[in-house]
Amino acid sequence: MSLVKHSARTVRKPCRSCGSSELYWAHDTDRAYHKHCDRCNVTGGFVLIEKDGSRHDCRITSGEPEDSMPDMDPDGPTEDDEKEVSPVAAPVSPDVQQALGMLVGALTPQVDRAEIEAMVKEAVANVVFPTRTVVERANGARIELSGATHHKLGDVITSLMAGEHVLMVGPAGTGKSTIAEQAAEALGLKSYSISLSPQTPASQVLGYMQATGDYVPSLFREAYEHGGVFHFDEMDNAHPSVLAVVNAALANGHMAFPDQMVKRHPDFRAVASANTYGRGATRSYVGRQAIDAATLDRFSVETIEVDETLENELCHSTGLETDLVERVLFFVRRLRANAExxxxxxxxxxxxxxxxxxxxxxxxxxxxxxxxxxxxxxGDTEWNKLSG
Ligand SMILES: Nc1ncnc2c1ncn2[C@@H]1O[C@H](COP(=O)(O)OP(=O)(O)OP(=O)(O)O)[C@@H](O)[C@H]1O
Ligand SMILES: [Mg+2]
Structure with missing residues (x-):
């Protein structure tokens, strides 16, 4: 038997006997019914062959006479079998072609990767992610603080938990007083505060005796005796005599109040805040006092700068539309950089x-x-320098 493959394509009509369509047409040049194929330039009857080139024999193996095999089709492949399948291009009007062109243009990115990355970075930088601050105490208790927090809050809390008193130093409005309140909340202690000025008398810290002989306690006495976080706000604005009292209170485990000696409660902690490091006035904070070294020595110092993430959050929480908030932040930060x-x-x-x-x-x-x-x-000169 000599078989010559007629077409590289599998048959479109399956074998009439077994239904297989994984077959090819071929010429059997030994077959009685001869027909010349101009394309292959051979003479022979059409038969079906397998992928491997062997004769398709579904009926031969079932014992049927070879001449009755359905694949021995004297006419070979039908027109259908021979037709190349190709996509039919429907005629497209110029209008449709123009519209398609515009659509493809619109769908094709007009910016490059670097531009897209820059746009995404800018958008993400101004996104305000809601924050949660959870403090886990040594005894396993967890306290969740409400609202936004400064990124230095954790350091302040850790220092207080370690038994330290903390002096927070930083420019005005960076959130020092708020940190003092939140730290007390995190430790589960009451929060007390006084704002010191050159006129603040020592009696505001120690309390005083009335003419009747009754003692009028101060907030400081309350915290010192019963525990709590006491905040000396604006410590670098205090009169030295008051700082001497603060020093004495922190130096010893007890303190002479006007009515009696009082033992310091183990849960008493002091935090103080100042705009300077206690070395006297600066160009921006002209009225500040130097703090004596002995008092400064009682405190761990934490520098509290502007936390821009917190500032973003506070500005967005005003409810002003996002574009304007971003304009304000950009403007204010440029002024800050120029001032520096x-x-x-x-x-x-x-x-x-x-x-x-x-x-x-x-x-x-x-x-x-x-x-x-x-x-x-x-004035104009100064403003031009600041805003330039
Ligand atoms: N974590 C915060 N959540 C909400 N508001 C805050 C927060 N931190 C600061 N603020 C707000 O920012 C402003 C300044 O904060 P704060 O008074 O704590 O700063 P400060 O550093 O103590 O300022 P100063 O040096 O003038 O005493 C306040 O209006 C305060 O309510
Ligand atoms: Mg303050």
Whole structure:
């Protein structure tokens, strides 16, 4: 038997006997019924062959006479079997072609990868992710603080838990007083605070005796005797005589109050905040007092700078529309950088950015909000330097 493969394509009509369509047409040049195929230039009857080139024999193996095999079709492949299958291109009008062109153009990215990355980074940088601050105490108790927190809060809490008193130093409005309150909440202790000034008398710390002989306790006495976090706000603004009292209270495990000696409670902690490191006035904080070394020595010092993530959160929480909040933040941060670069004695705190957002939200114009919260009557020369 000599078989010549007629077509590289499998048959379209399956074998009439077994239904297989994984077959090919071939010429059997030995077959009685001869027919010349111009394409293959051979003469022979059409038969079906397998992939491997062997004769398809579904009927041979079942014992039927070879001449009755269904694949021995004298006519070979039908027209259908021979037709190449190709996609039919429907005629397309010029209008449709133009519309398709525009659609493809619109779907093709018009920006490159670097541009897309820059856009995503910018968008993500201004996203305000909701934050949760959970404090786990040594005894396993967990306290979740509500609201936003400064990223230094954790350090302050850890120091207080370790038995340290903490002095927070940083520019105005960076969140020092808020950290003191949140730290007390995290430790499960009551929070007390006094704001010190050169006029604050020692009696405001120690309490005093009335003419009747009754003792009037102070908040400090309450915290010292019963435990709590006591915040000496603006410590670098205090009169030295008051700082001497603070020093004495922290130096010893007991303290002479006007009515009696009092033992310091083990859960008493002091936090203090200041705009300077206690070495006296600076260009921005002109009225500040130097704090004596012995008092400073009682405290661990934490520097509290502007936390820009917290500032983002506070500005967005004003409810001002996002685009304007971003404009305010960009503007305020540029002023801050300029003030630093030119060593200008101005403070552009988060109070300025949050305040501007509030004013704009209330309907004030950009110019009036800038004047009220940032410029504040500054002369042209200074303002040009700051805002340039
Ligand atoms: N974590 C916070 N959550 C909500 N508001 C905050 C937070 N931190 C600061 N603020 C707000 O920012 C402003 C300044 O905060 P705070 O008074 O704590 O700063 P400060 O560093 O103590 O300022 P100063 O040096 O002027 O005493 C306040 O209006 C306060 O309510
Ligand atoms: Mg404060």
């Amino acid at each position: 670069a030119h060593s200008m004695p101005v403070v552009i705190s988060p109070r300025a950015s949050v305040g501007m957002c509030r004013l704009l939200r209330a309907g004030r114009s950009w110019e009036s909000a800038v004047e009220a919260r940032v410029r504040r009557g500054m």
